[in-house]
Amino acid sequence: MTDLHPVRRALLSVSDKTGLIDLGKALADRGVELLSTGGTAKALRDAGLAVKDVSEVTGFPEMMDGRVKTLHPMVHGGLLALRDNDAHVAAMQEHGIGPIDLLVVNLYPFEETVAKGAGYDECIENIDIGGPAMIRAAAKNHTFVNVVVDVEDYSALLDQLEENYGKTSLGFRQWLAQKAYARTGAYDAAVSSWLADALQIDTPKRRVFAGELKQPLRYGENSHQQAAFYVDGSDRPGVATAVQHQGKELSYNNINDTDAAFELVAEFDPRDSAACAIIKHANPCGVATGATLLEAYKAAFDCDRTSAFGGIVALNRPLDAETAREITGIFTEVVIAPGATDEAKAIFAAKKNLRLLTTEALPGVRAGGKTVRQVAGGLLVQDKDNGHIEMDDLTVVTKLAPTPEQMRDLLFAWKVAKHVKSNAIVYVKNEATVGVGAGQMSRVDSALIAAKKAERMAESLGLPEPLTIGSAVASDAFFPFPDGLMEAAAAGATCVIQPGGSMRDDEVIAAADEAGLAMVFTGMRHFRH
Template sequence: MTDRLPIRRALLSVSDKSGLVEFAQALAAHGTELLSTGGTAKALREAGLAVKDVSEHTGFPEMMDGRVKTLHPKVHGGLLALRNDAGHQASATEHAIPPIDMVVINLYPFEATVAKGAARDEVIENIDIGGPSMVRSAAKNHEFVACVTDAADYAALTAELADGGLSLATRRKLAAKAFQATAAYDAAIASWFSFADSQEMYPAIFPVVMRRVDTLRYGENPHQQAALYGAQARPGGIASAELVQGKALSYNNIADADGAFNLISEFRDKEPTVAIIKHANPCGVASAPTLIEAYEAAKATDPVSAFGGIIALNRELDGPTAEAITELFTEVIIAPAADEAARAAVARKKNLRLLIAPLLDPARIGFQLKSVSGGFLLQTRDNRLVDELKIVTKRAPTPQELNDMLFAWIVAKHVKSNAIVYAKGSATAGIGAGQMSRVDSARIAAWKAKEAAETAGWPTPRTIGSAVASDAFFPFADGLLAAADAGATAVIQPGGSMRDAEVIAAADERGLAMAFTGLRHFNH
């Protein structure tokens, strides 16, 4: 088996010509014969390099508007022939097929063509056939051929060529990257045909390819390994956020930051809003005329839990708000932008991470993928809020109660089930998350509100006169009565329980206003 491979003949055909000329010059300096096609050959000749057209090499002209040019035995035979197989070498000699030691290929820009909204015919024309075929041939025969698919590798390969050729270890790494590239390319094409062209939501094979964004220090716990991957061709969100400053994000930071980002995106077009997340649950959310007011109101919901949390904002982070946030130990701040004063304030806390992530439309079409033993669960995002708001009690909510009901309902959508959220004056008053019993969530949220009031020195907790949201229906009246005991005067819930009549009667008896949404928001 060959270790060092000198490159005597290379075929170059790239769409992205970044770094191409310099790499080709390095190959030529080592005596490599350059084969090429079309625009790549033109770029190399303009740089003063000697290039042989593939049509001259094969003795067969390009045809059908360039669709057929490298699909030829003199190309694929030169790539696939085993150099240590006498039969292969005899065939190559008989048919005058010289070996090709390297291909430098990147593929037609299919994803970019789709992303720019091109017409269907243009999208189809950007499905590369010859490129992936050569990549697969070269990568399969990596014992004798180097397959280069990433311009980022040019510099390292140039250095290694100076040592007498490319090592087998390098060729194996290049082959792995090559098959990853063709897998991603085919997945993008399959995805487009399934979802955009055929409108098939759940194809028999779900084509999903992720690109590694970062290798993390560890997973949920130090003994677990982890990495962050970004969804192919779906920019935006935490996976592509800019880390302005602070130490590297951990697995848990990213998971919590994603929850914070998804929640604050619900308020993208609303007044200044701040959300504080701890262990993937909101512990305080508020809207106000200014960010700093929203931050103080959100923190007041549960100042104990806010310690060490993730803080997300729906406006550009300003200096005064940044100064206030940095007074509390915080893991991550997420904002769509940050002014210079804010960046300077955050910079004084060297470990505090500042993430810049433009907010997304919460109604965007998308999927959620969750691993289970031996497979995955796939679902569309929970991107709806209310089917129909139906007042079911004798008393209708006041305008303020209605505002608080809807605010609490948005937040409840992002709280782990069973979820109960009290809100008053566009701020959360108490949050109960992830309990096995809904009535326990109602009681915990009320208890947290009482504790917050004692900490702040308020005469009464903010649950007095609040609205309460339940992510799913009350199966019994006990959860609703617990909320009423905490001082709630209005309730919003999906409805749909066998005991809805009993729950409505209990609300009427306590003088509550209650609305059904017809839509639940389990969040597991």
Template sequence: MAVSANAFPAPDRVKVRRALLSVSDKTGLAELARALAGMGVELVSTGGTRKALEAEGLAVRDVAELTGFPEIMDGRVKTLHPGVHGGLLGVRADPAHAAAMEAHGIAGIDLLVVTLYPFEATVASGADYASSVENIDIGGPAMIRAAAKNHAYLTVATDPADYAEILAALTEGEGETSLSLRQKLAARAFARTAAYDSAIASWFAGEVGNMAPEKVSFAGTLAETLRYGENPHQSAGFYRHGAARPGVATARQVQGKALSYNNINDTDAAFELVSEFDPARTAAVAIIKHANPCGVAEGVNLADAYRAALACDPVSAFGGIVALNRTLDAEAAREIVEVFTEVIIAPDASAEAIEIVAAKKNLRLLLTGGLPDPRAPGKTVKSVAGGLLVQSRDNGVVDDLELTVVTKRAPTAAEMDDLRFAFRVAKHVKSNAIVYAKDLASVGIGAGQMSRIDSSRIAARKAEDAARAMATERSGAEVAAGLAAGHAIVPLTHGSVVASDAFFPFADGLISAIEAGATAVIQPGGSMRDAEVIAAADAHGVAMVFTGMRHFRH
């Protein structure tokens, strides 16, 4: 029968007389053990940990002395014994528990220090199935949970980061720990075992091909407590999760203010988009605002790509995120810092480029060491009221698709290059998405509208605005006079191609794109009215290709 929580109230202060140490991660172990020994704490340990401590000249009792049973099965069985778990779970104030401990020679344990087998790191390293299974810790989680449950009497540490806090408390408390500290450490301990079990369960589900397991859990490690969420009245934290996919979660921040919730969200969107462009083939730049691209371009170098991306929508680019697929160089850095920018993210940066960016002290510079693989599998998670939506990530890449020409006219080679470019970008635009492109640069983007024709019209209008701004900047009063005389500005979409993330349900969206100047179209196809849309393209001499893959993004 479980002991009533009210029957034996937890003491505020508990003296640490005996510590059991069993760690996989030996970081800080010797310093911790030496300090504990100096306080008169008896050290008890298991195989590898005991040897490491004895090598430091410390006196350590083998756990077998507590259990009266040797380690067996290559160390798989060593702490799973009443001699250990009785010492962890015994309620010291309960006379029955105390009598049982005395009758069976069970020594109480006051401090448990356990770091688990490195299962997550083993899987992340690409280890085989057998090695991964062998790194599933059994005794460690059992001890941690026991100690955390009995935190009224035990202090538990599961991470070397806990050691300094515990030693400081013991020093200040003359060898005793407070209930508040034990509660805090117990909460961390349960979170650690929960995350560990979550990692194992997720990996196992993948190994057996179960993409929708009956029960699912996700775990992360707090990277930073954020000032607030999307809005100041919302609290937020930034957590790292799963394998190390290069990106904002793994990046090194070279300089700049702390990242906000919105910065992180937008920077992730920018870097995932630019990773679609192979740096061995081309330089590419993406400028993002509110998780949507406002300009994307390829170029012979990053500076050229940035200028072309900026030209698409220079107004929206103000205060945006800039992502690059190659090492940031000085020429590109000089261009970027001319416009107010929140974040630059790149695989790396030259020393000169870092010095240039440093002149803008609030500008965040993130270096990731690499690009995420757009083809890599993975999962995305979204919360809904009372549940979670979980799906595999959209790792479809246009270069892997078989494009089908469905119109009388086939695209030219240049149009086909632009069509592939536009479809890459459309994958990363909020639906309904329309992307106009020309010469491997976006020239108009329509995002997140309730109808596809609205996205098409908005993209065309923004392209016209950009053309007007570009012409005015180049010619000043002369252009202004021409506009006053009724001379039309040629929109950037004239002679472009257009991509749609999903099929055109009616021909009107296509007609709108043709009226904006598009000469070729790429779309998934699959509408009941495909024939009507194809006929409209043929009637205007426009080339169209189907991809067979949709890229909705909500």
């Protein structure tokens, strides 16, 4: 028996009318009977197409403000009946149920309604019931029924009908069914997540996460790993919403590192100063602010020029020509910024492998949201780390208090440390990183590595001494012993910012006093694993 089945009767009920008329005309030209509901039926009629209302088929009018219109055996029987089952066929004949071979549905715009900040009642009214029920019914019966839930698939449907003389293949219907169940699953996930947030349920018994494919990737972290990039539908500015102006396709690692860079640079308000973050393997190798982007980029670059090669550059202001010229001085993988001037784009155009992304805005670093990480057999879900410290939140714990200039550097270092893999140590001078130690098992090692990098950079730049001399230092978590603090002091740090909270805080404070260091506690840590 052939797996090709004809499309003779179609039910169209869509919120998004894009492409509807062209689809309706193409189906009608093939002699397909059109059934429809409400606004979809009106749009098709206005285009001069013959349409039968679902209410004519069911014998019931649409009621309850359209809440009840397709939930009827005349509809679901037509979708669910097995055409090769004698009992099903007999039931259809007995009750006058006509088969529906094609269902075209896109759902009430629930996600869009939530995204625009609508109130609770309006969001509830935009939860589709009949649509998902029909989609699931048609998808279950994909042996015989086609179900299209995506406007982008209209052309594929028409191609199938053209190639197969008004019929579709089982493989095509299976492909449509998978997409259909994924759509209803994502829709239900959006509703359940919204309800959990609206009702302030922090740990619902079941959590569902969904994404829509943005692009298949060449491979994952390594060439033997398959990968793809999915977006969650939120409008948070970043790599997922960015426009790519040039350069080859982003890789898995590019996307991961670009996200890290942009989240970091967003910590610095563009109204206060220009800022630049250079990222390599998800860790900052240079971060700085300045009066201009050029100034900020140069200072960030001078923190670790070696690691900056092949890195990701994030800016908190639109890219200008002067900064673009400077960036093209070395190989850079990606530049992401809120915008870019035409002159800057023209300068980058000469570097075909350099990707330029623009976002029109910075992500809100204080905004809520969840982060998700997979572990064997489960998911770890937590609030996004949007913890923020102001100067008034700091507690001076040493005899010596930081100067206003030191306090600015301490707060700068603290913002950067939040984005460095634990254990994190960050040295800062004049609101620019001068040494970064990341991802070590020992905080002492992070302090040593950061200091050593600063020494090498000073030699490379021909400086008489490393810039850690007279610097501020941040630790993402408390110093459990004085040894890490003493390494920072040996590197030339004169002031320290750390969370505090160790059983040996008194010993660490005493060591700071003895070394002549000023130290402040934040009362907040920023582990990043």
